[in-house]
Amino acid sequence: MPIAPITGKLRKTLITDIAIAFGLGIGGGYAYWYGIHVPVDQKRENFYAKLAREKQQKQCMINNNVSMQESIMSKNDTNTISQK
Structure with missing residues:
Protein backbone atom coordinates (compact mmCIF):
# COMPACT_ATOMS: atom_id res chain seq x y z
CA MET A 1 0.00 0.00 0.00
CA PRO A 2 1.64 3.25 -1.10
CA ILE A 3 1.26 6.45 0.92
CA ALA A 4 -0.86 9.12 -0.71
CA PRO A 5 1.05 12.29 -1.59
CA ILE A 6 0.51 15.28 0.67
CA THR A 7 -0.87 18.03 -1.53
CA GLY A 8 -1.74 21.60 -0.56
CA LYS A 9 0.10 21.44 2.75
CA LEU A 10 2.39 24.35 1.88
CA ARG A 11 -0.53 26.54 0.85
CA LYS A 12 -2.53 25.71 3.99
CA THR A 13 0.46 26.40 6.22
CA LEU A 14 1.23 29.66 4.43
CA ILE A 15 -2.36 30.89 4.71
CA ALA A 52 -3.44 77.19 29.66
CA ARG A 53 -6.08 77.64 32.40
CA GLU A 54 -3.45 78.77 34.90
CA LYS A 55 -1.94 81.16 32.37
CA GLN A 56 -5.36 82.61 31.59
CA GLN A 57 -6.17 83.03 35.30
CA LYS A 58 -2.82 84.72 35.89
CA GLN A 59 -3.44 87.05 32.94
CA CYS A 60 -6.91 87.91 34.29
CA MET A 61 -5.41 88.68 37.69
CA ILE A 62 -2.81 90.95 36.07
CA ASN A 63 -5.48 92.70 34.02
CA ASN A 64 -7.66 93.17 37.11
CA ASN A 65 -4.74 94.61 39.07
CA VAL A 66 -3.88 97.00 36.24
CA SER A 67 -7.47 98.19 35.95
CA MET A 68 -7.67 98.61 39.74
CA GLN A 69 -4.45 100.62 39.74
CA GLU A 70 -5.73 102.77 36.89
CA SER A 71 -8.97 103.45 38.74
CA ILE A 72 -7.05 104.34 41.92
CA MET A 73 -4.76 106.64 39.95
CA SER A 74 -7.69 108.34 38.26
CA LYS A 75 -9.35 108.86 41.66
CA ASN A 76 -6.12 110.37 42.98
CA ASP A 77 -5.95 112.65 39.95
CA THR A 78 -9.50 113.88 40.53
CA ASN A 79 -8.76 114.40 44.23
CA THR A 80 -5.63 116.38 43.39
CA ILE A 81 -7.49 118.53 40.90
CA SER A 82 -10.34 119.21 43.33
CA GLN A 83 -7.91 120.15 46.12
CA LYS A 84 -6.29 122.87 43.98
Missing part, protein backbone atom coordinates in the same frame (compact mmCIF):
# COMPACT_ATOMS: atom_id res chain seq x y z
CA THR A 16 -2.47 29.92 8.39
CA ASP A 17 0.83 31.68 9.10
CA ILE A 18 -0.27 34.85 7.31
CA ALA A 19 -3.65 34.87 9.08
CA ILE A 20 -1.98 34.43 12.48
CA ALA A 21 0.57 37.15 11.70
CA PHE A 22 -2.13 39.63 10.65
CA GLY A 23 -4.26 38.77 13.68
CA LEU A 24 -1.40 39.18 16.14
CA GLY A 25 -0.18 42.35 14.41
CA ILE A 26 -3.59 44.00 14.47
CA GLY A 27 -4.21 42.85 18.05
CA GLY A 28 -0.81 44.16 19.14
CA GLY A 29 -1.46 47.46 17.36
CA TYR A 30 -4.78 47.92 19.13
CA ALA A 31 -3.23 46.96 22.47
CA TYR A 32 -0.47 49.54 22.04
CA TRP A 33 -2.78 52.27 20.72
CA TYR A 34 -5.49 52.01 23.37
CA GLY A 35 -3.31 50.69 26.20
CA ILE A 36 -0.33 53.03 25.93
CA HIS A 37 -0.69 55.78 23.33
CA VAL A 38 -4.17 57.09 24.13
CA PRO A 39 -3.65 57.34 27.94
CA VAL A 40 -0.29 59.10 27.49
CA ASP A 41 -1.82 61.46 24.92
CA GLN A 42 -4.76 62.21 27.25
CA LYS A 43 -2.37 62.88 30.14
CA ARG A 44 -0.39 65.32 27.97
CA GLU A 45 -3.57 67.07 26.79
CA ASN A 46 -4.76 67.45 30.40
CA PHE A 47 -1.39 68.93 31.40
CA TYR A 48 -1.45 71.54 28.64
CA ALA A 49 -5.12 72.37 29.30
CA LYS A 50 -4.29 72.95 32.98
CA LEU A 51 -1.28 75.07 31.98
Whole structure:
Protein backbone atom coordinates (compact mmCIF):
# COMPACT_ATOMS: atom_id res chain seq x y z
CA MET A 1 0.00 0.00 0.00
CA PRO A 2 1.64 3.25 -1.10
CA ILE A 3 1.26 6.45 0.92
CA ALA A 4 -0.86 9.12 -0.71
CA PRO A 5 1.05 12.29 -1.59
CA ILE A 6 0.51 15.28 0.67
CA THR A 7 -0.87 18.03 -1.53
CA GLY A 8 -1.74 21.60 -0.56
CA LYS A 9 0.10 21.44 2.75
CA LEU A 10 2.39 24.35 1.88
CA ARG A 11 -0.53 26.54 0.85
CA LYS A 12 -2.53 25.71 3.99
CA THR A 13 0.46 26.40 6.22
CA LEU A 14 1.23 29.66 4.43
CA ILE A 15 -2.36 30.89 4.71
CA THR A 16 -2.47 29.92 8.39
CA ASP A 17 0.83 31.68 9.10
CA ILE A 18 -0.27 34.85 7.31
CA ALA A 19 -3.65 34.87 9.08
CA ILE A 20 -1.98 34.43 12.48
CA ALA A 21 0.57 37.15 11.70
CA PHE A 22 -2.13 39.63 10.65
CA GLY A 23 -4.26 38.77 13.68
CA LEU A 24 -1.40 39.18 16.14
CA GLY A 25 -0.18 42.35 14.41
CA ILE A 26 -3.59 44.00 14.47
CA GLY A 27 -4.21 42.85 18.05
CA GLY A 28 -0.81 44.16 19.14
CA GLY A 29 -1.46 47.46 17.36
CA TYR A 30 -4.78 47.92 19.13
CA ALA A 31 -3.23 46.96 22.47
CA TYR A 32 -0.47 49.54 22.04
CA TRP A 33 -2.78 52.27 20.72
CA TYR A 34 -5.49 52.01 23.37
CA GLY A 35 -3.31 50.69 26.20
CA ILE A 36 -0.33 53.03 25.93
CA HIS A 37 -0.69 55.78 23.33
CA VAL A 38 -4.17 57.09 24.13
CA PRO A 39 -3.65 57.34 27.94
CA VAL A 40 -0.29 59.10 27.49
CA ASP A 41 -1.82 61.46 24.92
CA GLN A 42 -4.76 62.21 27.25
CA LYS A 43 -2.37 62.88 30.14
CA ARG A 44 -0.39 65.32 27.97
CA GLU A 45 -3.57 67.07 26.79
CA ASN A 46 -4.76 67.45 30.40
CA PHE A 47 -1.39 68.93 31.40
CA TYR A 48 -1.45 71.54 28.64
CA ALA A 49 -5.12 72.37 29.30
CA LYS A 50 -4.29 72.95 32.98
CA LEU A 51 -1.28 75.07 31.98
CA ALA A 52 -3.44 77.19 29.66
CA ARG A 53 -6.08 77.64 32.40
CA GLU A 54 -3.45 78.77 34.90
CA LYS A 55 -1.94 81.16 32.37
CA GLN A 56 -5.36 82.61 31.59
CA GLN A 57 -6.17 83.03 35.30
CA LYS A 58 -2.82 84.72 35.89
CA GLN A 59 -3.44 87.05 32.94
CA CYS A 60 -6.91 87.91 34.29
CA MET A 61 -5.41 88.68 37.69
CA ILE A 62 -2.81 90.95 36.07
CA ASN A 63 -5.48 92.70 34.02
CA ASN A 64 -7.66 93.17 37.11
CA ASN A 65 -4.74 94.61 39.07
CA VAL A 66 -3.88 97.00 36.24
CA SER A 67 -7.47 98.19 35.95
CA MET A 68 -7.67 98.61 39.74
CA GLN A 69 -4.45 100.62 39.74
CA GLU A 70 -5.73 102.77 36.89
CA SER A 71 -8.97 103.45 38.74
CA ILE A 72 -7.05 104.34 41.92
CA MET A 73 -4.76 106.64 39.95
CA SER A 74 -7.69 108.34 38.26
CA LYS A 75 -9.35 108.86 41.66
CA ASN A 76 -6.12 110.37 42.98
CA ASP A 77 -5.95 112.65 39.95
CA THR A 78 -9.50 113.88 40.53
CA ASN A 79 -8.76 114.40 44.23
CA THR A 80 -5.63 116.38 43.39
CA ILE A 81 -7.49 118.53 40.90
CA SER A 82 -10.34 119.21 43.33
CA GLN A 83 -7.91 120.15 46.12
CA LYS A 84 -6.29 122.87 43.98
